[in-house]
Amino acid sequence: MNRDRQTKKTTIYDLAALAGTSASAVSAVLSGNWKKRRISSQLADKITRLAEEQGYAVNMQASLLRREKSKIIGMIVPKYDNRYFGSIVETFENMARERGLFPIITCTRRDPALEIEAARTMLSYQVEWLIATGATDPDRITDICAASGVKSLNLDLPGSRAPSVISDNFAGAKELTRRILANSERRLGQASPLLFIGGRGSDHNTAERVRGFRTAHAEVGVAVDESHILACGYAPEKAENALDALASREKHLPQGMFVNSTISLEGVMRWIRRSGHYDGRPPVMGCFDWDPFAALLGDNIEMVRQDVPGMLNAIFDIIDQGLSQTSLIEIPPVFMGS
Amino acid sequence: MNRDRQTKKTTIYDLAALAGTSASAVSAVLSGNWKKRRISSQLADKITRLAEEQGYAVNMQASLLRREKSKIIGMIVPKYDNRYFGSIVETFENMARERGLFPIITCTRRDPALEIEAARTMLSYQVEWLIATGATDPDRITDICAASGVKSLNLDLPGSRAPSVISDNFAGAKELTRRILANSERRLGQASPLLFIGGRGSDHNTAERVRGFRTAHAEVGVAVDESHILACGYAPEKAENALDALASREKHLPQGMFVNSTISLEGVMRWIRRSGHYDGRPPVMGCFDWDPFAALLGDNIEMVRQDVPGMLNAIFDIIDQGLSQTSLIEIPPVFMGS
DNA sequence: CAAGGCAGCTCAATCGATGTAGCAAAAATT
DNA sequence: AATTTTTGCTACATCGATTGAGCTGCCTTG
Known part of the structure; x- marks a missing residue:
């Protein structure tokens, strides 16, 4: 009835009453399979x-309860404060919608407890797949999903019990380091060992990037200074604090830096401006991640861009094919400019 | 049963069978009101x-179908590619969760058709509130929601049929313009009229910012050049194209710029680098929006930061109080630095 | 003219959780 | 001992959409 449009929602029973027909017919018409159910086109038109x-509007809760598939796909993501994750989320939504899936995204702020809680909540909403992006404990999430028969995937950071799609961190870091060292040599006459800053020592990506960093140094015969590998965490302040500590214990700061994320770069740039340590002779820099404004900061900063469309294509290839055996897919990152 | 854990999900009936009790008891225990329903703590423990x-894990679809309130709150947002919207989404999620609400967010890429479709989908999922952020046609969304008895709010861009929370664009733009003009005077000896670039001429925020821009010029007695108000859209390329066109028809480019968003700023900065038009005498700039790296680009760029926590507090004040009469709440933006 | 076929519907069970109403047994009260 | 109260539970209808199994006429066909 019109008068309680404000208060109650229209159901198929309301429509059936208005049309002088049955709820079955209404459902058949509105769900699009009225041909199969042999409803006349007159009635179909009337109902429509x-x-x-x-x-x-269908009540999805009722509809999904009855159906076997929910067509809901969940993603958990650490933060929305950088281009990498922003782009992952946006691409994910688009690709999910293209496939008729309904994406649900939750930001867990790198909080392990929140990740678990978010995963459980998503299971309650009957997600068919759960993508754990940059999760601190991906295997835990895989286990929780598996216990409910829900398939899960890891993105950005790998796990050992579900397929994982990540950047080729080793190759990317090696090439990035090679470029920074080359720039350093060009600018300063000689290649000196770089500072590595940002990320978590315990995470796979940071470990792989450090390995690439070492390999690149070794290939040009430069010794890495172990005390200059600062996996201090992701927050900008952590990078600032690490640099403060470094500056207070060493006279000569490294002439070049490998920064492990744009978020860390934010702290690094702030520190460089604030501390004045590099005034007049800015360090040669590189960043494992891309940001349009950071890219404009100067011509001495080299950036790798992780291939987000490539990574999500890999994710949806797995989903489209319904695979779920553990595997590690490494997507080469893209180098900007030259 | 354990053997089909992989395939089927456990329901309260499964648990009831395992516990040798009824589904009602299981439901009562797991929904936390077993005291009220007088279930013994032994049984409660056993079931737990x-x-x-x-x-x-509860089946939310089933649970919500039965309940009267869904506790789901929806938000549509144009993009995830800048700090402003990223911060809105992250803050929104947190504040919703604090209140026991389940946030669903959809990115509509400034596509009017997608906005409508997303709104309808959210209604199907029984959202209790829908926040339309930066929507191209907020009133349309309000109407769709109203037809289903769902309350809606506008954020960032106002509508006329639901409460709206936006930045104080006029005051913010006026102060920003004042600062750019002052910087311009300090640097160049005299205040010359600024270029306004970015945004949509048709949207409320751009109109208000242009008004603030004009007022600030008038207050220092500088005449605005009407052909230098370029509301060319939000995408970076649009700003680049607008500047190309401007440069091709005018010999002297403005010495200062008011850029209407970080997204436009991206295009502007790219154009400045690429075109070489400002080499040696960089323009005095200001941007209505904040980005950490853009803030580091040089000391000649003034930024206003929209007060995201303030705006979302206003949004949730309305939600907490259940108000829904039309109103326009303007939150003053914050000036960084000096 | 009976039998079969088919178009165009409706009935009723079902999905899983919730909550009201009610029932049997134990405990407390008179 | 008889009654009332309390405890601890179960039965069942319900939410709205879906779908397999009918059911009723009308039209063919032999």
Whole structure:
């Protein structure tokens, strides 16, 4: 009825009453399979028109309860404060919608407890797949999902019990380091060992990047200074603090830096401006991640861009094919400019 | 049963069978009101233990179908590619969760059709509130929601039929313009009229910012050049194209710029580097929006930061109080630095 | 003219959780 | 001992959409 449009929602029973037909017919028409169910096109038209008039919207809760598949796909993501994750989320939403899936995203702020809670909540909403992006404990999430028969995937950081799609951190870091060292040599006459800053020593990506960093140094015969590998965490302040500590214990700061994320770069740049340590002779820099403004900061900063469309194509290839055996897919990052 | 954990999900009926009790008891225990329903604590413990063992998770679809309130809150947002919207989304999620609400967010890429579709989908999922952020046609969304008895709010861009929370664009733009003009005078000896670039001429925020821009010029007695108000859209390329066109028709480019968003700033900065038009005498700039790296680009760029926590506090004040009469709440933006 | 076929519907069970109403047994009260 | 109260539970209807199994006429066909 029109008078309680404000308070109650229109259901198929309301429409059935208005059309003088049964709820089954309404359902058949509105779910699009009225041909199969042999509803006349007159009745179909009538019902469709009424539904439009009444502003009818299916009750997904009821619909999904009855159906076998929810067509809901979940993603958990650490933060929305950088281009990398922003782009992952946006691409994910688009690709999910293209496939008729409904994406649900939750930001867990790198909080392990929140990750678990978010995963459980998503299971309650009957997600068919859960993508754990940059999770601190991906295997835990895989286990929780597996216990409910839900398939899960890891993105950005790998796990050992579900397929994982990540950047080729080793190759990317090696090439990035090679470039920074080359720039350093060009600018300063000789290649000196770089500082590595940012990330977590315990995470796979940071470990792989440090390995690439070492390999690149070794290849040009430069010795890495072990005390200059600062996996201090991701927050900008952590990078600032690490640099403060470094500056207070060493006279000569490294002439070049490998920064492990744009978030760390934020702290590094702030520190460089604030401390004045590099005034006049800015360090040669590189960043494992891309940001449009950071890219404009100067011509001495080299950036790798992780291939987000490539990574999500790999994710949806797995989903489209329904695979779920453990595997590690490494997507080469892209080098900007030269 | 354990053997089909992989395939089927545990329900309260499974748990009831395992515990040798009824589904009602299981439901009462797991929904936390077993005291009210006078279930013994022995049985409660037993059921809780079993639920844990079996990795039970409520079926929200079933639960919500039965309940009267869904506790789901929806938000549509244009993009995830800048700090402003990223911060809105992250803050929104946190504040929703604090209140026991489940946030669903959809990115509509400034596509009017997608906005409508997303709104309808959210209604299907029984959202209790829908926040339309930066929507191209907020009133349309309000109407769709109203037809289903769902309350809606506008954020960032105002509508006329639902409460709206936006930045104080006029005051913010006026102060920003004042600062750019002052910097311009300090640097160049005299205040010359600024270029306004970015945004949509048709949207409320751009119109208000242009008004603030004009007022600030008038207050220092500088005449605005009407052909230098370029509301060319939000995408970076649009700003680049607008500047190309401007440069091709004018010999002297403005010495200062008011850029209407970080996204436009991206295009502007790229153009400045690429075109070489400002080499040696960089323009005095200001941007209505904040980005940490853009802030480091040089000391000649003034930024206003929209007060995201303030705006979302206003949004949730309305939600907490259940208000829904139309109103326009303007939150003053924050000036960084000096 | 009976039998079969088919178009165009409706009935009723079902999905899983919730909550009201009610029932049997134990405990407390008179 | 008889009654009332309390405890601890179960039965069942319900939410809205879906779908397999009918059911009723009308039209063919032999």
